[in-house]
Amino acid sequence: MADEPRGLKLAEVARAGFQELTGSRDGLAALLPDLPVSQDELLRAFSAAADSDAALIRVRDLLERHPAIAADLGAETLRRLCLLVGASPALGDFFVRHPAGLAELLGEGGALVDAGEAQAALLDAVAGAEHAGGAVPAEAGWTALRVAYRRQLARVMLFDLERAAEGRALESFEAVAASLSVLAAAAVEASLTVARATLAAGLSGPPVRAERLAATRLAVVAMGKCGAEELNVVSDVDVVFIAECEEDSELDTDGMIRIATRLATETMRGIHDPGIEPPLWQLDANLRPEGRHGALVRTLGSMLAYYDRWAKGWEFQALLKARPLAGDLALGAEFVAGTRDLVWSSSSREDFVGSVQRMRERVTEHIADDDLEVQLKLGPGGLRDIEFSVQLLQLVHGQYTERLHLRGTLPALRALVDGGYVARSDGERLIADYQFLRVLEHRLQLRELRRTAIMPLDPEGLRVLARASGLAATGDELLAAWGRTKREVRELHLKIFYAPLLSAVAALPEEELVLGSDEARARLASIGFRDPDGAMRHLTALTRGTKRRARIHRNLLPVLLQWLADGTDPDYGLIAFRRVSEANSEAPWYLRLLRDGTEAAERLTRVLSSSRFAAELLETIPDAVAWLERDALLRPIGLTTLLEEMRALASRRATLDEAAAALRTVHRREVLRLAMGRITGVIDDPEVAVGLDSAHTALLDGLLLALGRAEAAAGVTPNVALALIGMGRYGGGEMGFASDIDLIAVYRPLTDVAPDAAAREAIKRVSELRRLVSDPRFAVDLDFDLRPEGKNGPLARSLDASRAYYERWSVTWEAQALLRARPVAGDPALGAAFIELADEIRYPANFTETQTREVRRMKARVEAERLPRGADPTRHLKLGPGGVSDVEWLVQLLQLRHGAAHPELRTVATLTALAAAVDRELIAPDDAEHLAESWRFASSVRSALKLWNGRSSDALPTDRNELEGIANVLGMPRRRTSELEERWFAVSRRARGVVEREFFGYVDEQEFPELP
Structure with a gap:
């Protein structure tokens, strides 16, 4: 078009990556007169930006605020500037605020930093912030530190972006992450320096004398990604603080701890408190002993004593990556050395598996459901799957070999491959997947310099991310590559952990690796098997041989083992799986169902490892596995249909005993159907009640019919x-x-x-x-x-x-x-x-007060006499305070007193009668809801306990494993058994309050001396 400024065409602007074409064309045209570049060079520079529109805004802001910079922006330096601020508008905003050093950065290009130069740059910066009195005011020191840090960060990220533009983002990842870890260490050291100056000058609380500060040794030990030297662009830096006094110091331990705590607090503030220059990242000390409720700083002896006596398994997993970061490095090294033996023996501790699983769950329990599937880090097939797999294998096998005593994820994964614990091809794929996901995470965080791992799904966000990462040409290609990576990570997560177990027991020469027996047992124990030897025997029986059944089992068992391990009793689940498989060995549909019906196979492992009751029933009717494929087959059959089936069976059998055996089989089949439906979540407790009623009623009806036919056949x-x-x-x-x-x-x-x-x-x-x-x-x-x-x-x-x-x-x-x-x-x-x-x-016409008192007195006697000796009343679901009995006696008292006058109360169902009492204003709605909630919950727990261990009990157990089994049947979150107890105590307490007021009227020890 003839009137377009300086010949810039919209098509050229579009090819340079701009989305808002007309405004961008005008903005580019306005820049050209001020820059020593041609129009083509200008377009090429902006085409290097991941987000050309954002880059143009930052470049224009920079030149408007600091026009002298334009002279230094030749073709190459302008390209580097667009590359940097197009991927990180936040760094563009930073240089608008602090342009010093930008020309040097653009002239030299990006570079990695080592520990020496990073620390020198940041310490020089805070030293330069000294005021006339020689002290470093906190705000001035913080600002100097943060500005110097971001200049170094820009240097590293420009290096990373230039490598990505060359298609080398994956291979440079480890070096970039190491440089970011070096920068973090330097930042913490510089912040500690500011903190010492602040305390000495009395700028934050009372001043501390120089000799007391000098006598206080404070070590900052890094954990997590910083400890492993694989830090993100923006990530929490997990640390613990250890303090000691210098020898021959007059400072006592309490005084030293107070000073060290002030130093630690100020150090953290320097990194992440709001200030003139925005915070860097969170310096997080919540992995310390006792978490946020524990002391911020401890002595070395106190720290080692805690880990030796009280620490839980997950805390040793957190210590796996510990390294001295800042402050007194010798003291930090002493702490790390003092905990190594504990770390590498932690897999032998009680509840190691549970603690690792809880650690894994802790990182996901606060994620919104909508975010889980777009989480690069915490979602299925994300970074945590890789990191936890590697850490778990390290802890399991690291007790046998020092070659696995490494902090970094990728070095440890390579060592696992070299040691034969992970197949080489699998390890190489997992390394590439980890690098891919981490590069994406870096680019997401770099954009706004904020902590995030949420993958964008909008076309523009994907387009920018693809350009910034250099991992795909378009957003659609990147989305597809991410999907493939997620699926592969999930598959490899299962394969690297479980496939070697099958190699160890199946003696398969074609496998890439074979674990030794001790290693295989250790790995089984680490995923929750209490009897690894027994599990090895069952795996051997299932996988040995060349028959089709053994081959399919070998292919399926890595996944099935994972699902079994997710249940409460994987040992019994594996035994039951073997029995069911052997019982169905001649059924052609069985293996096809396991292989092709993923949901059916997962449901089967859930039933077998979560319910001994259902597993034992399933062994008697093994073809019931087929029901797991369809929800409709797990729902109760109607009474009419069951009656017809039972009556037909009773009429066709030659003898009474044969008829009874057939009827019992159908009855057992229906109870199994209900148990499987409940455990898989297809049906709930009210549907179970309907189904059990139909099964029992049809059985009794059929048996009476068979009895009558037998008598008639005998001429009776x-x-x-x-x-x-x-x-x-x-x-x-x-x-x-x-x-x-x-x-x-x-x-x-x-x-x-x-x-x-x-x-x-x-x-x-x-x-x-x-x-x-x-x-x-x-x-x-x-x-x-x-x-x-x-x-x-x-x-x-x-x-x-x-x-x-x-x-x-x-x-x-x-x-x-x-x-x-x-x-x-x-x-x-x-x-x-x-x-x-x-x-x-x-329903008597007149239920007297004397009769009412008799019911109350009888209830008091029941509470006093029928509870088992030594039982805790508060845990008794039936007879305890607020339990089933409390609710039913109160409802029944209302029916006895008012049933004659109010036909609505004439019902056999407790909750229906309770609702009728509310309608007749015989009880308040809130009170009725408390009663109903307790009754339902107690009923559900009693039923779940029967499903879990096959035994009937009216008491809420105290054993953690039993509680876990109940919670698992009820579909409650894993490893949160305290919630089960807390809920029972809460609902029963509220129900008991209603019973004491509405049933007893009041608790009078003279009137009801039997009450406990």
Whole structure:
């Protein structure tokens, strides 16, 4: 276009990388007269920038504020300036504030720095900030330090950017990270120098005499990436502070600690407190003993004593990278040397695995869900996966060899390869992936000089990052490369840790490496196996041989082992996996499901390592593994469908025992379906209750039908009709896996048979039912203890005898027990007649105050007498304060008192009755919510405990592993068992408060002396 200034065309501007074309063209045209470059050289300079638009803004600002600089901006120096400020607008803003040294930097180009020159540059800077009195005021010293640091940072980053422009970003990464670590050490040393001058001059608190300062030895020891000499552009620098007195000093230890703490505090302030020049990064001392609650500074003896006696496993992992950074380097070296033996023996400590897992989880637990998948550092397939894999392998195998005693991630990874702990090809791929991710992280942080590891997903952000990193030509290419890297890191994370284990047990000559037995056992122990020898045997059985099954197991087990290790009991999970695999060895679909159905395989390992109850059931029905592929197959089957199936089975079997065996198998199958559905999270506890009710009811119905058919086949004419009445949680339809099947048996004569003969026939039928329901592979017990007169009464009563008993002899607790009575199997008319009778007893027209007091007194006796000896009441989920019993007794008291007047209360379900009581304003909504929350939580924990270890218990365990098992079944975060306990104590305490007020009215020790 003829009117375009100086011939600049929009197409040329676009080719130079600009996005805002018209404004950029005008800005470039305005620059040209002031610069000693041609138009082509100007465009080439800006085309080197990652973000040409941002570079133009900074260059214009710089020349407007400091026009003399223009004379030094030839073609090459201008290109370097655009390269630097286009990748880091923040450094462009810095040079606008502090242009001194920019011309020299652009003339010489970027360069790495060593420890000597970095420290000299920063110490000279703070020394130059001395005021007339000879002291360094904190603010002046901080500003001088930060300005000098950023000049050196710009020098290193220009070097890095120039290498990236040549396609050499990955190979220069380690040298750049080492230079950044050197700069950090120099910054801390310079800040400590300012801190000493500040304390001496009394510019921060009372002045400290020179001889006392001189007698205080303070060492700053680096941890984390700075300790490993692989620091980021902007990263927390993790440190600990150690102090000692000079020998022959008159300064006592307390005084020395006070001075050292002031020095440490001022040193940290110099690095990261707000000031005239922005902070550098966070100097973080939270990895010190006892974390942020511990003393900021300790003596060497105190530090070593802490690590020897009290430190947890993760703290030794943090110490892995420790090195003297600043201050008294000899003292820092003494501390590092004093902790080495503890570090390299830490994998033998109790709960080593748990502590490492908790360390891994600590770095992700505060990440927003939306950020997790775009996290270069902490997300799946990110830097933490590589770093933790390397550190864990170092700690596991470093106890056997010193060649792994290295701080840096990449040096340690190379040593693991050389030592045969990681396959060479895998190690080389992981090194390249680590370099790729770290270069991206550097460029993200360089842009605004702030700590970040969030990958941009917008086209412009990706375009700029691709240009700055030199790792891809376009943003789309970079996004694809990052996706490939993430997937590869996840795969290698599994392979480098688990594949060598299979080599060790399968004796495969084609594998690249084979761990020795001791090393393989150590690696198994490090991921959570308590019996590594047993695990080795099971892995051998699964992987040896040349059959297709062994080959597929060898391919799958690296992933399966990872999933098993994520469960609470990987040892049992592996045993159960072997048994299930052997049981399905002839099923062609089984291995195909494991190989192709990733979700099914992961669900299987979760079930096996998280629930002994489900694993034992699965061994009896191994083809149930197929259900894990589809959610619909893990949901409960409806009662109608189950009744049809059970009745069909009962009618087709030749003998009673054969029919009973078939019915028990279906029942066991349905309980397994519910257990697997609950553990995988497909169904919740209310759905479990519905499913268990259907399974139990269909089993009882089918067994009664089979009994009747057997009697008919034997030519026996029944003389009685029998009905089974559900009681307790079964009657209420509120069962969990730990619930009993409570029943009452009632009969009615069908002929003129003598009463004694009718009773004997009914009792015989109930006894036979109890025999038939008993499953040698899965315990099922029918509990008739809630019948009239309890254990002392007959197993079955006639309807008339039941009426006579309840009308004449029953006590209040028996009326209370009837509140959850409902017919579940047998003669429907007889069941309905019993419920009519029960309604008269459980919903009395007048429930007196005397009866109310009797219920209260009985409850107090239950609390005092039925708790197991020595049990902690606060942990008892059923009988303890605020437990299941508290809630149910209060609801039942409301039903006894008001059920006759309010039909809504006439329900067998506890929570339904509680909701009806709220509607009738018999209890406040908030109180009802406290009761319901405690009841639900206690019920869930009881059920989860049964799933976890296969045993029924009403007490919240104290053992950490048991709590972990319960929490895992409930889907709670791992390694946070205290939350499980704290939640129970909170909900039960609130519920108990309601019970004491609404049930007892008040707690009177004279009225209720039985209360604990």
